Amino acid sequence: MSAPSNENIHCILICCLLFMTCEGLTGRYDELLQHLAAGDTVFQSLRHQNSSDASDVLDGLVDMFSEMGLASSGFMGDHPLSGIKKWCRSDPETEPWNPDREDxxxxxxxxxxxxxxxxxxxxxxxxxxxxxxxxxxxxxxxxxxxxxxxxxxxxxxxxxxxxxxxxxxxxxxxxxxxxxxxxxxxxxxxxxxxxxxxxxxxxxxxxxxxxxxxxxxxxxxxxxxxxxxxxxxxxxxxxxxxxxxxxxxxxxxDSDSDTDIEEPDPPLRxxxxxxxxxxxxxxxxxxxxxxxxxxxx
Incomplete structure (x- = not known):
C-alpha cells in the first residue's frame, strides 16, 4: 500500500482543525483534545515536504496546531505533543522551554x-x-x-x-x-x-x-x-x-480534625x-x- 500523498495528509490535518473548531464552538472540549492529539500523531509520522507549496501549507498548519497545543497542553495529561514540536520552526539551542539549552x-x-x-x-x-x-x-x-x-x-x-x-x-x-x-x-x-x-x-x-x-x-x-x-x-x-x-x-x-472522613467524590462529568x-x-x-x-x- 502506497504512502498517503502530501495533499491527503494536509486534508487530514485540515479536517482535524475543522472538527476542533466545531467542538470548540459547542464546548465539547474532550473531543477537541482528542482531535488535537490525532493531528499531533499525523505530524509525528510526517516526512519533510519537498515542494515549496507543500512546505508553505504545512507551515500554516503547524502554526495553527501549535497555537492550540500551547493553550491546551495543560489539560492533556501526559501527551507531549511531540509531533507538533517536531515541526515547529526553532533552533534547539534557543528553545525557551528547555532548561538544558546553551546560554x-x-x-x-x-x-x-x-x-x-x-x-x-x-x-x-x-x-x-x-x-x-x-x-x-x-x-x-x-x-x-x-x-x-x-x-x-x-x-x-x-x-x-x-x-x-x-x-x-x-x-x-x-x-x-x-x-x-x-x-x-x-x-x-x-x-x-x-x-x-x-x-x-x-x-x-x-x-x-x-x-x-x-x-x-x-x-x-x-x-x-x-x-x-x-x-x-x-x-x-x-x-x-x-x-x-x-x-x-x-x-x-477551623476544622482540622483527622476524624472527618469524606466520601469519595463521584466522577467528574x-x-x-x-x-x-x-x-x-x-x-x-x-x-x-x-x-x-x-x-x-
Missing part, C-alpha cells in the same frame, strides 16, 4: 531585544497606516498590539532582574479593551480558534491579589461572550467567582479544562454552577 539567559535577553525592535518597527508602520485605515486594518493592528502586549506581560510578570514596571498589566488591559470593544458591541456569542484575549485577561485576574487591574480584567470578561479555543470568557468568570468563594470558606474553617475546574470548585463550595446546568440528571 539560556543570553538567548532570553536576545529574544527580548528582538521583540523590542519588532515593536519599534511595528509602531512606525502603524503610524503610517493610521492616516486612512480601513476597519479591517485597525482590527489587525489592534490584534497584533494585543499579542505583543501579551508576550511583554508574561516577560514582565516572570522577570527576575528587578525591572518590572510599576503597572505590570496596564498596557495589556488597554490593548484588550480595544480588541474586546467590537466583540462586546455586537451583543452575541463570538468564537475564535485561538488568541490571547480571554486567556490573558484570566492571567491578570489570577496574578493580581486585588485592586483596579483585577476588577478591570474580570469586568471585561463579564462583558465579553467570547470563546477562544478551549477558553470561554463566561467559564473564566465563574471559575474566579468560585475560587473567591472557596478562599473565603477556607479562611473561615464536565468536559476537560475550565469546566472541570468549575465542577470541582462547585462541589467544594456547595454552589450550583450556572455554566454546568443540565450536566446532571
Amino acid at each position: 539560556g539567559l543570553a538567548n532570553d535577553n536576545a529574544f527580548e531585544d528582538r521583540l523590542r525592535r519588532w515593536n519599534s518597527r511595528f509602531k512606525a508602520l502603524s503610524q503610517r497606516l493610521l492616516s486612512s485605515p480601513s476597519d479591517d486594518e485597525i482590527a489587525h493592528i489592534q490584534t497584533l498590539q494585543l499579542h505583543y502586549q501579551s508576550l511583554q506581560m508574561y516577560i514582565n510578570a516572570y522577570d527576575n532582574k528587578g525591572l518590572q514596571p510599576s503597572h505590570l498589566y496596564k498596557a495589556f488591559i488597554e490593548a484588550a479593551e480595544k480588541v474586546a470593544a467590537p466583540l462586546i458591541a455586537i451583543d452575541q456569542p463570538t468564537f475564535s480558534l485561538d488568541g490571547c484575549l480571554v486567556s490573558g485577561l484570566s492571567f491578570v485576574a489570577i496574578s493580581t491579589q486585588g485592586g483596579d487591574e483585577k476588577v478591570q480584567a474580570l469586568d471585561l470578561l463579564r462583558k465579553l461572550n467570547h470563546r477562544e479555543g478551549i477558553f470561554d470568557s463566561n467559564d473564566i468568570v465563574e471559575m474566579h467567582e468560585l475560587v473567591a468563594m472557596d478562599m473565603d470558606w477556607g479562611s473561615g474553617s 464536565a468536559p476537560k479544562g475550565i469546566p472541570q475546574m468549575i465542577e470541582v470548585l462547585a462541589r467544594k463550595t456547595g454552589k450550583t454552577s450556572k455554566r454546568l446546568e443540565g450536566l446532571y440528571p
